[in-house]
Amino acid sequence: MNRRQFVSVTAAALVPGPMSSQHVDPALIDYFEQQLEGHYRADMYLGPHDLIGTVSAQYQLIDKLIRSAKGEVRRGLLRAGAAYAALVGWLYQDAGDLGAAAFWRGVTQEIAVRSRDAHLIGYSLVNQAHVRTDLSDGYGVIDLCEAALDLSDGLLPKIRVMALQQQAHGASLTGDRAAVDQLIDTAGSLLPRVDDDLPWGNACRRTPAYLEVQRATCYGRLGLGREADALWAQVLDVVPTTARRDRGVYLARHATSAATAQEPDHAVEIAREAVAIAIETRSARMMRELRTLERAMRPWHDAPVGRDLTEILAPVGKGS
Incomplete structure (x- = not known):
């Protein structure tokens, strides 16, 4: 910079x-x-x-x-x-x-x-863990989330849910599927208790299928293509079309999961909608997911389906 x-x-x-x-x-x-x-x-x-x-x-x-x-x-x-x-x-x-x-x-x-405010301090630590997730620093994510959870026994359920699901992302970066499931399941048990009226940190209430989004993302990161593909299909059924940026990110991740599950035609079909949203929103997060999809589709690079993907990705500069 x-x-x-x-x-x-x-x-x-x-x-x-x-x-x-x-x-x-x-x-x-x-x-x-x-x-x-x-x-x-x-x-x-x-x-x-x-x-x-x-x-x-x-x-x-x-x-x-x-x-x-x-x-x-x-x-x-x-x-x-x-x-x-x-x-x-x-x-x-x-x-x-x-x-x-x-x-x-x-x-x-x-x-x-x-x-x-202990709740806000916990929230700030989870926010920092989110950046560490994007830096692929799994142990850094886990450290920050554990620090947030250690702040107070009276920490709001919302902050605990946020810390647990973010820690699951850290676990996925370290290859620990059992921890991913345990952390997200624990967060799920707390979700019905989220009832505060604070105006911040409400993605867990505002986002349809919030925890299954996290699980599917973690599964994709772990290379569990079929499990992630099935979860993304369920998630996208309930995500409104008005939530353009989130829907685009989920579609790109879904396409990558389909490719990992050895279903390249399905991946390309999903990618079409994701690219349209990427052009509209200019979300770098979505562009990063499309680069991940391109890497997952390399085995079919010279096949007709691979050439189709190159053409689809060209408007966002991700074609090869």
């Missing part, structure tokens, strides 16, 4: 102070929390590029208000700020900039610690 890119990434988080003091109305906490839910929905429909500027600018405003706020208003704004920083980190991660994502995950943890 060059200096100009670094400044662009950090501009909203590293604003020098102090700033001029101002009155901070407690109602602003609800305002930012309500806006957050709208940003989560927009992310599902739009992908990262159109939202990074908007969400980081709102984080900058929250940071400005924190510097004037006192008492519980300050604590409430710190909690909101941590959630916004986490979303900025996720948007950079989905855009494929892991350096920027790691920076904003660090900002999330700093603000969470300042809020003294």
Whole structure:
């Protein structure tokens, strides 16, 4: 990352102070929390590029208000700020900039610690583990998730579910299928107890078949093509077409699982829809999944089905 890119990434988080003091109305906490839910929905429909500027600018405003706020208003704004920083980190991660994502995950943890909220601190650790997953650092993922789970016996079920499913991704990176199933099954037993009204970290409630998505992803990473293929077929039956970015990622993973299961024609059929969504959303995560599909299809590179895939992938620059 060059200096100009670094400044662009950090501009909203590293604003020098102090700033001029101002009155901070407690109602602003609800305002930012309500806006957050709208940003989560927009992310599902739009992908990262159109939202990074908007969400980081709102984080900058929250940071400005924190510097004037006192008492519980300050604590409430710190909690909101941590959630916004986490979303900025996720948007950079989905855009494929892991350096920027790691920076904003660090900002999330700093603000969470300042809020003294154990649930948010756990959430920030899981967010950092998510970046480690994208870096294929299985043991790093496990370390961070275990640290989150060790924070408090009273940790919200939602945070435990998030940590357990992310730890399953770490286990899949280390080749431990038994741990994958045990961790996801434990998370499943906790899922009915998720009943908090916090505005952040609600993917486990908002995403259809949330834990089966994680299991299918882990199975695909473990090379269990037939098991993953069957799970993705079930998941995609319940994912709405409006959740474009998520659906595209799942389709690409499904196609890879089909290829691993020695069903190349099925893989190419699934890839057609995934590529259409990739062009629309420009999600780097989806592009990465399509590269994985291309590698899985190498045994058929010179066959007609392989040439079909090359043609399908050409508009997103992944053809060979």
